[in-house]
Amino acid sequence: MMRSVTSMRTAKIGYVVMSALLMAAGIILVAAPDTLASAMCTALGIASAVFGAIKIAGYFSKDLFRLAFQHDLAEGILMIILGVTAAVRPELFLGFIGVIFGVCVLADGLLKIQTAIDAKVFGVGKWWLILAAAVAADVAGFFLIINPVDSASVLAVILGITLFAEGLLNLVTVLVAVKIIKNQLPDDIITVNTAHTR
Numbered sequence: 001m002m003r004s005v006t007s008m009r010t011a012k013i014g015y016v017v018m019s020a021l022l023m024a025a026g027i028i029l030v031a032a033p034d035t036l037a038s039a040m041c042t043a044l045g046i047a048s049a050v051f052g053a054i055k056i057a058g059y060f061s062k063d064l065f066r067l068a069f070q071h072d073l074a075e076g077i078l079m080i081i082l083g084v085t086a087a088v089r090p091e092l093f094l095g096f097i098g099v100i101f102g103v104c105v106l107a108d109g110l111l112k113i114q115t116a117i118d119a120k121v122f123g124v125g126k127w128w129l130i131l132a133a134a135v136a137a138d139v140a141g142f143f144l145i146i147n148p149v150d151s152a153s154v155l156a157v158i159l160g161i162t163l164f165a166e167g168l169l170n171l172v173t174v175l176v177a178v179k180i181i182k183n184q185l186p187d188d189i190i191t192v193n194t195a196h197t198r
Helices: 006-031 038-061 072-088 090-094 097-122 127-147 151-178 187-197
Strands: none
Touching: 006 038, 006 072, 006 097, 006 151, 038 072, 072 090, 072 097, 097 127, 097 151
C-alpha cells in the first residue's frame, strides 16, 4: 500500500506561497518603509501564524528526505505564538519587532545551515543554495537585532530585507530539499526492506 502524498504536497505548496508573501512584504517595506504600522504588524502576525501552522503540517507530512521540515514543529509553534501576539497586540509587538523577528530569523538560519549540511550528506546536489540563503538570512537577522541606526525608517528597511531573506531561505529549502514521490512506501515497509538488505 502506497503512502498518500497529499499532506506533503499541501505543505510544499503552502511553503512556496507563504515564502512568496514574505518576500513580497519585504519588498514593500524596503520600497515604502513608512508602511510599518499597526496594520502592517497585524497582517504580518496573521501571516506568521498561518506559516507556523503550515510548518507544523510539514513536520508531520514525513517527506522522503526528512530535511526541510525537520525543525518545523518547534518553529511552527513559536511562529503561531508570535503571530497571534502581533495580530492581537500590534502596539506591543511593534516595540520589540526588530529583536523578536531578528532572533527568530537568526535561529532559523542556523538550523537551515544544519539542513544544508545534512542535504550534502544525503547527496542533494544543490545543498549549497540552502547554505547561501541561510547565511544571508543570518546576516540580515543579526543586523535587525542590533539595529545599528536609531531610525524607524531604517528599521523598516532592515526588516524588509530580513523578511525577503527569510522568505527566500524557506523557498529555496523547500524547493531543493523536499522530494515528493508518487509511489512512496509507508515508513514501516521502508524500515523492513532496509533491515532485510543489511
